[in-house]
Amino acid sequence: xxxxxxxxxxxxxxxxxxxxxxxxxxxxxxxxxxxxxxxxxxxxxxxxxxxxxxxxxxxxxxxxxxxxxxxxxxxxxxxxxxxxxxxxxxxxxxxxxxxxxxxxxxxxxxxxxxxxxxxxxxxxxxxxxxxxxxxxxxxxxxxxxxxxxxxxxxxxxxxxxxxxxxxxxxxxxxxxxxxxxxxxxxxxxxxxxxxxxxxxxxxxxxxxxxxxxxxxxxxxxxxxxxxxxxxxxxxxxxxxxxxxxxxxxxxxxxxxxxxxxxxxxxxxxxxxxxxxxxxxxxxxxxxxxx
Amino acid sequence: xxxxxxxxxxxxxxxxxxxxxxxxxxxxxxxxxxxxxxxxxxxxxxxxxxxxxxxxxxxxxxxxxxxxxxxxxxxxxxxxxxxxxxxxxxxxxxxxxxxxxxxxxxxxxxxxxxxxxxxxxxxxxxxxxxxxxxxxxxxxxxxxxxxxxxxxxxxxxxxxxxxxxxxxxxxxxxxxxxxxxxxxxxxxxxxxxxxxxxxxxxxxxxxxxxxxxxxxxxxxxxxxxxxxxxxxxxxxxxxxxxxxxxxxxxxxxxxxxxxxxxxx
Numbered sequence: 001x002x003x004x005x006x007x008x009x010x011x012x013x014x015x016x017x018x019x020x021x022x023x024x025x026x027x028x029x030x031x032x033x034x035x036x037x038x039x040x041x042x043x044x045x046x047x048x049x050x051x052x053x054x055x056x057x058x059x060x061x062x063x064x065x066x067x068x069x070x071x072x073x074x075x076x077x078x079x080x081x082x083x084x085x086x087x088x089x090x091x092x093x094x095x096x097x098x099x100x101x102x103x104x105x106x107x108x109x110x111x112x113x114x115x116x117x118x119x120x121x122x123x124x125x126x127x128x129x130x131x132x133x134x135x136x137x138x139x140x141x142x143x144x145x146x147x148x149x150x151x152x153x154x155x156x157x158x159x160x161x162x163x164x165x166x167x168x169x170x171x172x173x174x175x176x177x178x179x180x181x182x183x184x185x186x187x188x189x190x191x192x193x194x195x196x197x198x199x200x201x202x203x204x205x206x207x208x209x210x211x212x213x214x215x216x217x218x219x220x221x222x223x224x225x226x227x228x229x230x231x232x233x234x235x236x237x238x239x240x241x242x243x244x245x246x247x248x249x250x251x252x253x254x255x256x257x258x259x260x261x262x263x264x265x266x267x268x269x270x271x272x273x274x275x276x277x278x279x280x281x282x283x284x285x286x287x288x289x290x
Numbered sequence: 291x292x293x294x295x296x297x298x299x300x301x302x303x304x305x306x307x308x309x310x311x312x313x314x315x316x317x318x319x320x321x322x323x324x325x326x327x328x329x330x331x332x333x334x335x336x337x338x339x340x341x342x343x344x345x346x347x348x349x350x351x352x353x354x355x356x357x358x359x360x361x362x363x364x365x366x367x368x369x370x371x372x373x374x375x376x377x378x379x380x381x382x383x384x385x386x387x388x389x390x391x392x393x394x395x396x397x398x399x400x401x402x403x404x405x406x407x408x409x410x411x412x413x414x415x416x417x418x419x420x421x422x423x424x425x426x427x428x429x430x431x432x433x434x435x436x437x438x439x440x441x442x443x444x445x446x447x448x449x450x451x452x453x454x455x456x457x458x459x460x461x462x463x464x465x466x467x468x469x470x471x472x473x474x475x476x477x478x479x480x481x482x483x484x485x486x487x488x489x490x491x492x493x494x495x496x497x498x499x500x501x502x503x504x505x506x507x508x509x510x511x512x513x514x515x516x517x518x519x520x521x522x523x524x525x526x527x528x529x530x531x532x533x534x535x536x537x538x539x540x541x542x543x544x545x546x547x548x549x550x551x552x553x554x
Contacts, residue, residue, distance in 0.1 A: 165403065172389045172400045179387040182349060184375035184404030184449060 001136035002259065010255040014231075014248030015147030016212065019205035020224055021231035021243040022154060023198030030174045030194040030237040033083060033094045037101040038202055039225030044105060045071050045203030046210035047113060050119055060121030061145075063116060064207055068200045073109055075199025076192040083195065102221055109217035120210030127211050148210045150244065153201055158240055161195075170194050174230065230273040236283020245284055299362060302327045303348065303379075303453055308357035310340075310347050317343040319508040320357070325453070325501075330475070330485045332499035336528060339505040341488040342384055345457050348486070349381040350374045362452065376404060380451030384458045384488075386442040387432040390445050391510035394441055395426040401445035408450025409481045415444035418477060443471070447478065454478070456487040461496060472498055476526050492524065506530045 024038045035041075049067045053060055078101075086097035121127050130140040161167035169190050173180045177187040209215065209224065227250065235246025250269050257268020275281065301324040310318040318340045325331045336339045347350050348359055350371030359367045366374055380401075388395050398412045416423040419440045430438055439459060446454055460468040468491065475498055479485065491496035494514045496502065504512040504527040512519060513526030525531070 167401065168392070168396055168399060172392055172396075175389040175391055178351060178371075178390065179383060180400065181351070181371040181389075182375060182381045182383060183401045183445065184372050185400065186370075186372045285510050 006255040006259050007139045010252030011248050012143035012147045013251030015150035016208050016249050017231040017247030018150045018244040020228040023201040024228045025232050025243050027198045031191045034089050036098040037204050040102045040105040040220030042206030042224050043220040045206035049207045057195040068203050071203035072196040072200040075195040079192045079195030095121045105216050117214035117216035119214050122245050234276045236285040239285045242285035304360040306358045309355045310343050311355050327484050329500050331501045332495040333488045333503050334495050335505035340508040345455050345488050362515050378452035380446040380449045381455040382442045382446045386438045393427050402448040406450040410447045410450050435463050453484045460491045
């Protein structure tokens with residue numbers, strides 16, 4: 001029963017990883033940008049949430065209504081200015097620019113918020129409460145809520161991409177931006193929309209991380225970015241539902257690793273990650289759903 | 291019968307002394323042209339003559355080093371391609387360039403997203419190409435080359451352009467398919483479009499064109515109405531064989547009887 005519990009907790013953790021990963025995957029799929037600042041932007045989302053809650057006193061669980069639009073606007077603006085300027089100079093330049101952005105964000109956060117870690121919504125009864133099934137399985141409400149949120153986000157994203165006008169434009173621009181221009185499409189605007197979605201989802205992920213763990217200025221690159229990359233690679237690059245599968249596999253591997261030896265949690269995740277790279281480099285899901 | 295060239299009014303599209311470089315290479319060297327409303331203007335030339343570069347520069351995909359492009363009385367030389375599309379320049383690019391992960395209908399919907407007002411709708415494209423409606427939900431990769439070309443034309447038409455630029459429609463297609471696609475041209479022209487096309491298949495170009503311009507290594511070597519130029523002139527301009535009346539390559543160039551196709 002210990003193992004069943006581990007697997008359930010691992011699956012729920014996978015929801016958080018999927019939230020981290022889907023924006024990374026979307027930005028790569030649409031504009032071929034590997035956003036090395038993705039993890040730091042999650043942390044920024046978390047800190048904005050702390051600020052918003054302090055100022056407006058909105059309930060922590062509803063603060064995303066304010067934080068996600070703020071980050072989405074930031075995503076659109078950054079894409080139209082800094083990232084587009086980098087893209088115009090070649091795809092490799094985007095690696096340097098987003099790496100630079102990552103350094104700037106981390107040091108900016110250290111400057112303003114110090115290196116002390118902070119929780120989001122500590123003391124909120126919902127965040128710390130749980131329910132039990134039988135005597136061995138305990139499920140906390142927060143990871144369950146995050147998992148459900150991840151599924152809702154992915155469903156919404158899939159519906160948006162396949163059914164809406166802008167979703168169609170995003171897929172067309174991802175296929176061939178020059179042909180899209182000939183159809184009157186300003187691909188830079190479409191890139192901006194894709195970035196806005198990516199930033200919105202990563203803000204949600206950063207808030208979820210802040211509630212279930214602690215936010216600190218440097219965890220963006222140390223932890224979040226690496227887990228997001230692992231989830232994307234395990235699931236399959238450019239596949240939306242692959243990020244959920246990748247996140248779940250990573251989460252389950254980590255919890256089983258921790259069960260074997262508490263020091264092996266992170267190692268177990270990366271062993272699975274490497275195994276996928278060796279035996280199935282295209283990822284677990286073959287179908288591409290860019 | 292192509293009739294007299296309608297040069298009374300203002301040209302719809304005018305290119306003045308256009309020079310375009312690809313890096314060090316001068317792809318176009320002071321090329322000029324004037325396309326009048328209702329014309330079918332054909333640009334012919336061998337591989338590397340600069341035909342596609344000319345069309346792509348008119349569409350806005352290349353920046354010229356020198357020269358001007360005017361459309362409908364306004365200069366568009368520095369205008370971005372998507373803004374030119376909004377003003378009524380649509381292009382069917384070489385190699386079709388459909389959106390692969392989109393269905394037939396979605397490809398047409400992208401073309402219609404920023405469409406101008408006009409006679410062309412997705413339904414009208416389905417009427418023009420009878421097979422298309424029942425395959426609207428297929429991915430374009432499942433279509434044959436000729437069918438993909440038809441979707442690419444439809445995608446350009448639904449934008450309701452004033453000028454339709456066609457880049458090498460015949461590329462990679464069987465002759466019978468090429469003939470069928472060019473056979474659609476009168477129906478397309480009947481809606482008031484002006485066509486500027488680039489074609490390697492000279493006999494096909496002569497069959498449909500009302501005006502002709504031949505490029506060789508970035509220069510204009512011949513210009514005129516198809517009925518005013520001789521096969522020998524075209525051949526000399528095409529290969530750069532000044533003064534050679536007939537050449538060994540003549541048979542390959544003319545796949546049909548040129549006199550009859552020009553006169554009909």
